[in-house]
Amino acid sequence: MADPILSVRGLKTQFFGPEGVVRAVDGVDFDVFEGRTLGVVGESGCGKSVTARSVLGIVDRPGKVVGGSMKLRRANGEVVDLGTLTNEQMRKYRGPEIALVFQEPMASFSQHYTIGNQIGEGIKLHMGLDDRAAKKRAIELLDMVGVPQPARRVDDYPFQLSGGLRQRVMIAMALSCDPRVLIADEPTTALDVTTQAQILDLLRTLQKDRGLAIILITHDMGVIAEMAHDVSVMYLGRAVETGSVKEIFETPKHPYTRALLRSIPTVLAKPRTRLPTIAGSIPHPFDRPKGCSYHPRCAEIIGAVCEKAEPPAVDTDDGRQVRCFLHGGMEEAKASLAGASA
C-alpha cells in the first residue's frame, strides 16, 4: 500500500480542569490513505471528537495536545508534523488540507449569515477569490453535493433548510478548498435513516471522484460496515483494535470489539429478540481503571494480570493491532508484575 496521507502515533490530548486532568485521548495511533475511509468507532465519550480536533489543532481550552505525532504528507510530498506547528502556521492547513464535517449541522452553522457567506468565507481566505467568484464557487459546490436550485439556495440561511440539506451544505463547505483529508464526526447521527443513507452515499461518491481520504467517526458499527475500509476501535482514549473492516467484522479479536459487534442488529436475527448490550457503564475519564481500562466490563478477563497491567499494542500476524492480553504481551506483563512484587 502507498504511504499514508496522515499518520498519527501516540496522540495524547488532555484537559486541565480545576478538578484534575482528563486524559481524553491517551495514545491513539492510526493511518489514513488516499481514497480510503478509516472508521473510528467507540462509545460516546471515548475521545473520538477530541481526536479529530487534535488533528486540526482546535481543541477547546483547557485542552491541549501533550504528546504524539501527526504526520501529514502534503501534495508535494513534503511531510509535516502538525503537532509542531504554531496556531498561526496551522491555519493554512485547516480547510485546504484537512476539513471537518460535524455532527449537528444546525448548531455547527451560524444562524446569522447565509450559507453562501459561510461557504465562501474559506474560499476567499485560502484561495484568494473575490466575493463574486467565491459565490460562484459556492453555487457549484452546492450543486455538487446535490442541493437543488443551488443559485437560489446560496442566499438562504441555515434555519431555512431541512436537516439533510444542511448536512449536504456542511459537506460542501468542508470541500470548498479541496481538502485531501476529510474528517466526518458523526455526520449522520442527527439524521433519519433515509437521509443518513443519502449522505453516506454522497460521501462515497465524493471519495471516488476526488480520492479523498476520509476519517469517519461514529458510534454505529452499521455505518462502519457500510462505509469504512479500515477500522479503529476506541475505548477510553485509546485504540484497542485496528485493522481492515473485513477482518475485524469476521474475526474480532478484542473483547470490546466483539461486544460492539454483538450489539448491532442483523437481518438474520429473530424479530423481537433483545440485542445484547455491553455490560457495565463507561467509567468516568477521571478514574480510569487500573490495568486494562476495559477490565471491569470484560467478559474474558484474565484475573491477576488484566487488573494490574496495561496490555501493550501488539501487531498480530494478519497485520492488525490489538491491545489485549489474550493476543499477546502476557509473558512480559507477568514477568514485570512478579519483578515488582519481589
Added chain:
Amino acid sequence: MIAFMTRRLLLGVMTIWLISILSFIIIQLPPGDFVDAYIAQLSSSGSQVSAAEAENLRQLYGLGEPFYVQYGKWLARIVTGDFGESMEWRRPVTEVIGDRIWLTLLLSFAALLVTWGLALPIGIFSAVRQYSFADYAFTLVGFIGIAVPNFLLALVIMYFAFVWFGASVGGLFSAEMALAPWSAAKVWDLIKHLPLPALILALGGTAQLIRIMRANLLDELRRPYVVTARAKGLSESRAIIKYPVRAALNPFASNIAYLFPYLVSGSIIVSIVLGLPTVGPLLVKALVAQDMFLAGTIVLLLGVMTVVGTFISDLVLMWVDPRIRHQMD
C-alpha cells in the same frame, strides 16, 4: 415582514393612546379641579380672577362634564400642539419645556453611545479572557459602577475637575451660551459639554451591559459553530467577532428602548447636581408644585419617546438577527 411592521406600528399607536389616558389621569389627580387650583395659585400671588373668567376656563377644559368629554377636549388641543398652561411658570407648557426635551434626548443618545462604546469591547474582552486579571479588574470596576449612585459619581468628578483642573463642570452650556440663541458656536459649546454628563449617566448601564455581554458571549463561545469557524482556518479574532459576538449582540438592540426611560429617571438627580437642562428636574418640580399640565405633558412625551425607541429597537433587532426577520413571514 411588512405585516409584522404594521402590527408593531399599530401596537405602538395603541400604547401611545393608553399613555395619553394615563397622562390625563395624572393631570386630574390633585383634588379639586384645575381652575380652583389656578385661582388659588393666582390669589396667593396677589392677582384676582373674575367669576366670568373662571367660567370661561371651566368651559374651555370641559370641567364638570364627564371624564371622556374632558379627555376628548384635552386630546383635541394636544393634537394642535396646545399642551395647556403651566401654573407655576404662567406660560404655555410647550414654552417651559422648550429645548429641554431635545437636550434630554440628545443626552440619552450620547449616554447610549458611550454605554455601547465601553460595554461592547470590555464585554468581549472579559469573555474571551475569562478569569484573567483584566476580567477580574473589569468585574470589580463594573460592580462599583453598578453600586455607586451616579449622582455621587457626578459630585466626585466635579470635585476633582475643580481641584485638579480648576474647571467647573456642569450644565450643557457655558454661562454665556446658555441663553444665547442657537448658532454654530452654541452647538459646538454643547458638543464640548456633552461627554462628561453622558459618561456619568452611562456608567451604571455600562456596567450592567458588560455583565450581559460577557455572559452571553461566554455562552456563544461554547457553541459548535465557533469550532466550525476555527476549522475553516479563520484567525481567532475574526472567528470570534464574526460569529459569537454577532450572536451576542441581541441584548444591545433590545436595550435601546429600555435604556431611554432608565436614563431619564436615572438622570434626574444627576441633572440637578450637574445643572443639566433636561426634563428630569422639571418633572420633579412640576410634581411637587402640582403643576399638572406640565407634569402630564412630560410624562406623555417620555412615554411617546419610549414607544418610538421600542419601535427602533425592533428594527435594529430585525437587522441584527435574520431569524427574527424570517419568522415573521
